[in-house]
Amino acid sequence: MRESDIHIDRVDWLVVAIYFALVIFGWFNIYAAVYDSQAPQSMFDMSINSGQQLVRIGISVVLIVLIMVADYRFFENLSLFIYIFFIALLVVTPFIGKEVNGQVLTVGVGSFRIQPGEFAKLATALALAKVMERPTFDLTKTKNQLIAFGVLLLPVALILLQPDTGTAMVYFSLLVMFYREGLPQRYYILGFGFIALTLLSLGIENNLYLVAAIAIIILILILMGKKTWQRIVVFSLIGLGMIAYSYSIDFVVSKLPDHQQNRVMVLFNPNLDPLGVGWNVTQSKIAIGSGGLLGKGYLEGTQTKFDFVPEQHTDFIFCTLGEEFGWIGSLIVIGLFVTLLVRLVIMAERQKTRFSRIYGYGVISILLFHFMINIAMTIGLFPVVGIPLPFFSYGGSSLWSFTILLFIFVKMDSSRAMQLGRLG
Structure with a gap:
């Protein structure tokens, strides 16, 4: 048997089944999001989104x-070339791409267009797996950390130039893979600390309250031990740094475009201008809540039919699901995603090569981030940043990139016996 043959008996069919279940269910929901009861069209009609x-x-x-008939080593051998190709595509996108709503995200010919930022995610996951596969590559060493973060941050910088903050954020999900591969915990503690401080800075309207809270904490810490003067110096410097960071966050947010500032404001004050900047999230929550336990029934969602929720077939597809299939339907879809992610973790841990394991955790990281953030957006727990629900939302670039991302790993997993022989 040739190495390029599909090993049917070794394919993880549970992952394949979940993929098709999500894709088909998503397709039905896309049709529901554009369905017009006054002028119904077939879901196969090419003039509407479902077709x-x-x-x-x-x-x-x-x-x-x-992907499945290709040699499993194809993606490993060309991983860096794939990365370089999409980096080059990101470089030229602002110059040759099509501008929509102030963003230049897509390139292509005529009506066929792709979003390079979506495909660059899988290219980055492949490149990181290739760079980090060496047994001597240790993420506790500063040199290796700089290399890994360099590969990660280059596409982020280029995507921010488009500008596409939501897509750029997804790349940081690969820090989950970094953690599995040994990046020291202190970086995550520091990162979560900055996130907490950022949220406090944005959530507290008057920074003087934050200053007072930090001062009280410092005073308590000083009184808890000896060497008072040393504690005063250390904790005062920490406090001043936190205060400076808080004010810098306010300054950065003030320089963002108005629509991005509004999204941040709505996160901390959901009732702010419900007919304006808070419209999307407010209507999304109404749609999901109105579905109740069992939902209103397929094609019976009133929020959907009267277009109360913008972008309901893309970023807000989950609210269509919640309204028409209710809590039960939402739970089933969430259960499918959770099962898929758990299965992918099992697959990643059973890989025979470091490249496959690292890439597997890259797949897990990206899918987990999209899944969590998209649903969090629709229920008002995260700012609206334009992140699709994997396999579910409308769009070619997102569906194709997620499909390639997932099935490259399925192919690697089905070939793991050959990888073991190769290592031997």
């Missing part, structure tokens, strides 16, 4: 077949 998405699903199936 167009069906074509993209068909292309995804072709991509899956091509």
